[in-house]
Amino acid sequence: MRMNNTSRPLSPHLSIYRWPITMTLSILHRATGVALSVGLIAFVVWLQSIAFGAASYEVVAGWMDTIIGKLALLGWSIAFFFHFSNGVRHLFWDAGIGFEVRQANASAWLVLVATMLMTVVYWLLFQDSGSLV
Amino acid sequence: MSLRSPLGQVLGSGSARDGTGHWWSQRVTAVALLILGSWFLYSLTRLDSFAHVAMLDWAGRPFNSVMLLLLTVTLAYHSALGVQVVLEDYVHGAFIKVVSLLLNRFAHVFLAVVAVVAVLKIALGGA
Numbered sequence A: 001m002r003m004n005n006t007s008r009p010l011s012p013h014l015s016i017y018r019w020p021i022t023m024t025l026s027i028l029h030r031a032t033g034v035a036l037s038v039g040l041i042a043f044v045v046w047l048q049s050i051a052f053g054a055a056s057y058e059v060v061a062g063w064m065d066t067i068i069g070k071l072a073l074l075g076w077s078i079a080f081f082f083h084f085s086n087g088v089r090h091l092f093w094d095a096g097i098g099f100e101v102r103q104a105n106a107s108a109w110l111v112l113v114a115t116m117l118m119t120v121v122y123w124l125l126f127q128d129s130g131s132l133v
Numbered sequence B: 001m002s003l004r005s006p007l008g009q010v011l012g013s014g015s016a017r018d019g020t021g022h023w024w025s026q027r028v029t030a031v032a033l034l035i036l037g038s039w040f041l042y043s044l045t046r047l048d049s050f051a052h053v054a055m056l057d058w059a060g061r062p063f064n065s066v067m068l069l070l071l072t073v074t075l076a077y078h079s080a081l082g083v084q085v086v087l088e089d090y091v092h093g094a095f096i097k098v099v100s101l102l103l104n105r106f107a108h109v110f111l112a113v114v115a116v117v118a119v120l121k122i123a124l125g126g127a
Helices: A021-052 A054-064 A067-094 A101-124 B006-011 B021-045 B052-060 B062-090 B094-123
Strands: none
Touching (some): A021 A054, A021 A101, A021 B062, A021 B094, A054 A067, A054 B052, A067 A101, A067 B021, B021 B062, B052 B062, B052 B094, B062 B094
């Protein structure tokens, strides 16, 4: 079909368009998923280093103790808690619950708040044990 | 009598020829990972030390070994399904699409097997 019918309604109207929060979460779910897939590689390397022996474990633990390593762990934890929370939101949708626009917007903000809270609380749990590595 | 529409009968499992298999597996592994992922993160907080001997002891306890095996295999499966969808959406050339989808599967099976070998080695005392 040729797309030359200009009398039909056009959407979105870019001049008055507001980017919905639900779209931000949609792409973040995919982005965090990919980030966690990369994290899976690191997780497997870490497991193998434990099996391989103390020397190799110390090397991997050393990477984790660098600024980049700590930022990566922080990033993966944020990605995990987001993907976790938003995944639950998706499962509710799969059950047919929460499809109204107001509900979807509210659950979007709930996911963002939950992600922040879970991340902060989780890292506070390691206060007692000092460094993670 | 079939309840499928005439169109449904013609199209069979749809253009992906996979029906709901991929979708359903993604959901099943998602629910499993809610439990397994929570266990893993909680388990880390219960450790007194992150020294090598402590990690060996932790991963080598039977329950923890079982949970780590379930976690890594389920993670690899869920990750393979997710990355597959991303590749299907963004990689367009017919040849490069098939190659990337194959590599995705191979990489995830490889990761799963490497993880399983690591956990078994620890659990069975080879490490």
